[in-house]
Amino acid sequence: MSLYIIVMVFLIFSAYTGVASNFAADVRSWGIAIATFAALIGVINISYLHILKLYHRRKGWQYSIVMFTCFIVYFVVAYVYQPGYNWIISNLSIPLGAAFLSGFNTLGVIFRGSRARSIWSVLILFSVIMTALLSVSIGPVIWPGIVDIARWINDYPTTGVFRAVTIGIGIGLLMLVVRAILGMEKSYLGEL
Amino acid sequence: MVWKLKPEYEDSIVMLLFIVVASVPMAIPLGIPVEINPMTLKLYDTIENLPDGGIVLYDLTILNWFTNFQSDITIMKQILRRVKANELYLVIMTEGTGPIMGIDKAWNTLKLGELEYGVQWVYLGLVPGAENAEAAVAADVWSAKETDHYGTPLSELPLMQRFHSINDLALVCTGMNTSPDPPCRQFGGKGIPLILQNGISTIPLMMPYVEAGIITAYMTPGLQTAGYEKLLGELGLATSFADAQSVTVLYAILVMVASNVMYHMRRRKR
Amino acid sequence: MIDWEAFMFPIITLMSWSILYRHTPLWDIVEHAIVGLSLALTLKFMLDFIRGNLIIPISNGSLYPAIIGLTLGLITWLRFSDKTRDFSYWSFAIMTGIGTAICAIGAAGPQILAQLRVASWIAGTPMTNFNNFIMWLSTVGTIAYFIFTFKPGGITGTFFKGLNGLAYVGRIFMMLAFGTTLGSLIAEMAIMGITGYAYYYVRPPGSYILAIGIILLVYDVYRRRETFVYRPE
Numbered sequence: 037m038s039l040y041i042i043v044m045v046f047l048i049f050s051a052y053t054g055v056a057s058n059f060a061a062d063v064r065s066w067g068i069a070i071a072t073f074a075a076l077i078g079v080i081n082i083s084y085l086h087i088l089k090l091y092h093r094r095k096g097w098q099y100s101i102v103m104f105t106c107f108i109v110y111f112v113v114a115y116v117y118q119p120g121y122n123w124i125i126s127n128l129s130i131p132l133g134a135a136f137l138s139g140f141n142t143l144g145v146i147f148r149g150s151r152a153r154s155i156w157s158v159l160i161l162f163s164v165i166m167t168a169l170l171s172v173s174i175g176p177v178i179w180p181g182i183v184d185i186a187r188w189i190n191d192y193p194t195t196g197v198f199r200a201v202t203i204g205i206g207i208g209l210l211m212l213v214v215r216a217i218l219g220m221e222k223s224y225l226g227e228l
Numbered sequence: 229m230v231w232k233l234k235p236e237y238e239d240s241i242v243m244l245l246f247i248v249v250a251s252v253p254m255a256i257p258l259g260i261p262v263e264i265n266p267m268t269l270k271l272y273d274t275i276e277n278l279p280d281g282g283i284v285l286y287d288l289t290i291l292n293w294f295t296n297f298q299s300d301i302t303i304m305k306q307i308l309r310r311v312k313a314n315e316l317y318l319v320i321m322t323e324g325t326g327p328i329m330g331i332d333k334a335w336n337t338l339k340l341g342e343l344e345y346g347v348q349w350v351y352l353g354l355v356p357g358a359e360n361a362e363a364a365v366a367a368d369v370w371s372a373k374e375t376d377h378y379g380t381p382l383s384e385l386p387l388m389q390r391f392h393s394i395n396d397l398a399l400v401c402t403g404m405n406t407s408p409d410p411p412c413r414q415f416g417g418k419g420i421p422l423i424l425q426n427g428i429s430t431i432p433l434m435m436p437y438v439e440a441g442i443i444t445a446y447m448t449p450g451l452q453t454a455g456y457e458k459l460l461g462e463l464g465l466a467t468s469f470a471d472a473q474s475v476t477v478l479y480a481i482l483v484m485v486a487s488n489v490m491y492h493m494r495r496r497k498r
Numbered sequence: 499m500i501d502w503e504a505f506m507f508p509i510i511t512l513m514s515w516s517i518l519y520r521h522t523p524l525w526d527i528v529e530h531a532i533v534g535l536s537l538a539l540t541l542k543f544m545l546d547f548i549r550g551n552l553i554i555p556i557s558n559g560s561l562y563p564a565i566i567g568l569t570l571g572l573i574t575w576l577r578f579s580d581k582t583r584d585f586s587y588w589s590f591a592i593m594t595g596i597g598t599a600i601c602a603i604g605a606a607g608p609q610i611l612a613q614l615r616v617a618s619w620i621a622g623t624p625m626t627n628f629n630n631f632i633m634w635l636s637t638v639g640t641i642a643y644f645i646f647t648f649k650p651g652g653i654t655g656t657f658f659k660g661l662n663g664l665a666y667v668g669r670i671f672m673m674l675a676f677g678t679t680l681g682s683l684i685a686e687m688a689i690m691g692i693t694g695y696a697y698y699y700v701r702p703p704g705s706y707i708l709a710i711g712i713i714l715l716v717y718d719v720y721r722r723r724e725t726f727v728y729r730p731e
Binding site for chain 1: 502529532540542562566588592598599605606638670673681683695
């Protein structure tokens, strides 16, 4: 815990006073190095879980073979065969990544969650419809006033509300620093 | 005997219809005119008015190929026009492994091979650590990364001799699809223009920073990028998708209205 | 020359979207494939980073600061053993401290001070003044809602009764704001949803692959038709 506080206080002090800025830059580079190794921990963990799944023949163990095949082939090809690496990126990685990001969950939320039960829900739905139509080319075609109303809602009330949210986030971050220095923040490393 | 459809399959039907509705305008273009957003004009002017000799840092954090990355590609096209004319210089960094794939795929579209590497542009590659990486690059890029994406030491790249921290930059662009807080905290408020390419749903989150002058301009996928492509005169995927986006939004609004009608009818029956 | 993209995009997206219908082996295959590909990519680029930014400088004689970064990074791997796990928290403590400091340093200017500037209510045109007032009111109302909402009655409830009214006004503005967020999310869903893939489905060979997918779907729906409906009591 003292390491956490010492590093944090030193970086904040250095940022505002300029003292030991070179050493502060080195400390930040260590953070990048630790993040790199932490990412590799994730790789090792997932691989270990799938090895256990294969070893004990748990449900769906056949798909772990798919996982390891893709893993090993892609890793080897990335180093030894550049055209193959480019092929995998263009025809496997990008389609897979894009397909998984499809926003179908939002459609479920709209279908199940957007039920107007009170006058305030109607206000929310009005704002939803105006903003959605502002973001597409057909909105101004339906009625040019949609652009003005939706832009006004976006530029003034919405900006004001999210300005308050942003201030709250900023104050929360500063409070986290104060709580850590006072020793009240103990949740950041779970078991400690 | 009355049989009812199970609720979980109601969602499946809604999503299936969504796929059909989105496909129709791709086959039969509707030709709905695309308007150019005032924010698009501001972004365009920001890049055009950069002083000659300026270095632009483009920070990519995410790869959504059909949406956010198309916006990134369009912004980079405008920057690269000035890079080819030897007016600007470009440094690209990524915070994740996805954008690296995107740059590889977009290589020919952006015609990066036609530029003089190390002099006109540098590809720093992956700088892990998310906001920590941004802070490190903003403070001292040489301590954040020793080599570029290809393993060449930064000391051997002429362009990098002029770029040590954010104070050496003329513009910072960040491509992302999440909360704008991290780049605004690390790149904002330092007197350097900041352009964000972000998701449409993050517009409300970006507005306070736009109002405060932290974000100079932003770009979102879909209609705004289609307008931007029209402004640049280089129509791309975003323009192709504009009609489909209109129809799918109308469908979503119809789903919302239908859901409310069904809900209130069921309540009355009880 | 085969256009692999025109084949692979439709096949992979149909396999991914089979989950919208029901859990199928096709979904499991793509799920595990993306995990494998992501792991490989992460491993490759992280190893390249370690080699280029830590190991090569050390081997060239430039020990500091690379040696400390490498040491701290390797210490994180001590978490794999129960006996040495506690030592790994040192590195995570340093990383967490760096992250917190970086966020806090950046929070003061852009997130707090820059947001506290208020535009004039009297200097401009009536509409501009009104708009600036609305922006101020929505900001203050939202802050009042989150911080100054008290239970009616008691000392704080009585003393801050006026602020409860302001919090109510803030709630109205928040409804507009969150409606804007959902509307933006709908627009984003519309573009992320399937517009990209529809590009491949409306031209061959994607249209043929889609036709095969529809035939398989219709066959499966017919085969399992009795599982889609229930008889209400």
